[in-house]
Amino acid sequence: MTAWTDTRAAGAALPGDEPQGTAQVLAGRDRRLGAGLLVGGALGLLAAFVLAVEKFRLLTEADYVPTCSINPVLSCGSVMSSPQAEVFGFPNPLLGLIGFTAVLVVGAALTGGAALPSWFWAGLQLGVVAGVIFVHWLIEASLYRIGALCPYCVVVWVVVIALFTAVTARNLTAVAHRLPPAIQPVVAALHRRQTIVVTVWLLGIAALITVRFWTFWSTTLG
Template identity: 50%
Template sequence: MPRSVIEDSPVRLGAEGLAAESSASTRRGLGVLLVVGGFVGLVAAVILLVEKITLIADPAYVPTCDISPVLSCGSVMNTPQAEAFGIPNPVLGIAGFAVVAAIGAVCLAGAVFARWFWALVQAGVSFAVIFVHWLIYQSVFVIGALCPYCMIVWIVTIPVFWYVSVANLQPLRTIGNAGIRRALSVLTEYRGAILTAWYLIIAGLIAYRFWDYWITLV
C-alpha cells in the first residue's frame, strides 16, 4: 500500500485526532487551574500587602486575620521571614500569581507554547513551591503562628506546581524507557490522590505542632 494512503488512513487520522483532542483537553484543564489558582493567590497576596502596609503605617493596627494566638497574620508579618528577599513576600506573590493567571488565560484562548517556555514556567513554579514549603516550616516550627491568608497562598501554590510538573513530564512517556513510562503513568493516574496526600501531610504537621491549642477548642 502506498505510504500516502497509510498516512491518510482513517485509523491514523483518528488516532491523531484523539491525541490532539486529549492534548487540547489537558491544556484547557491546566488553563482553568492556572487561572483559578493565579486569581485566588493574587487576591490573597494583595490583601496581605494591604495589611502589611497598614501595619507599617500604624503599629497598633490589628490585622483582619488576627483571629487567635495561633491564627495570627500580625505575628508572621513582623518577622524577618516575611521579607525573605528584602521586600515583603506578598510583592513576590502578586507578581508571580499575576503571571500564572495570565498564562492560564492564554492557554484557555488556545495558545500552544514552546517547550522552552514551559521550562521557564517549571522553573518559576518550582521556586515558588520550594519557597512556600520553607515558609510553612518557618511558620509552623520557628514562628509558631499561622497566617490564614498565607495558608491560602500555600494551598494554591502546591497544585499549580504539581499539575504543571505532571503536564511537563508527559513528553517523556513517548521517549523514555519502560520504567519511566510506567512511573509517569502512575503519577498521571494518581495525581489527585498524590496531591491529597500532600495536603494531608502538611495538615498533619500543623495539627501535631499546635495540638495543645486545638485540643482547647474542642
C-alpha cells in the same frame, strides 16, 4: 500489556505515537490545565493582594491588628512582623502579586488555545519548583520558628502545591515518550491521580500543623 494500555488511555505521549496525535492530546490537556491555572492564579492573587494590603496597614498604622489575627496560633500579625516575611528585602506578598499574575496570563493563553513552546514550559517548571521550595521553607518557619499561622498564607501554600503538581504532571506527560518504558505508567498514573497527590500532600502538612500546635488545639477545643 496492562500498563501499556493504561498509559495510552491516560493520553501519555509514548514511543510510536504520531507527533500530530500527541500534539492534539497535549493541546486538549493544556486547555484544561489553563482553566486550572486561571482558578489557582485568581485564588493566589486574591490572597497575595489581601496580604499586601494587610502588610501595608501594619507598616503605616501603629495600632492596626490584621483581620486574620484571630488567636495566638492563627496570627497574621506575628507572621508579617517576622524576618521571614521580608526574606528578599521586601514584603513577600509582592512575589505573590507578580507570580500569580503571570499564572493568570498563562492560564488565559492556554484556555484560548495558545500553543506554548517547550522553553516556556521549562521556564514555568523552574518557576513552580522555586515556588514550592519557598512555600515549604515558609511552612517550616511558620511552624518551628515563628510559632504562628497566617490563614491567607495557608491559601497560598495550597495553591502553589496544586500548581506545582499540575504543571509537573503536564510536563512529564509531554516528555513521557523519551522516558524508559518502566517509568511511563508512573507518569500516566501521576497525571490521572493529581487530586490524590495534592490531597495526601496537604494532609501531611495538616498533620504537622496539628502536632505542632496540639497543646493549643486541645486546650481551646477541650
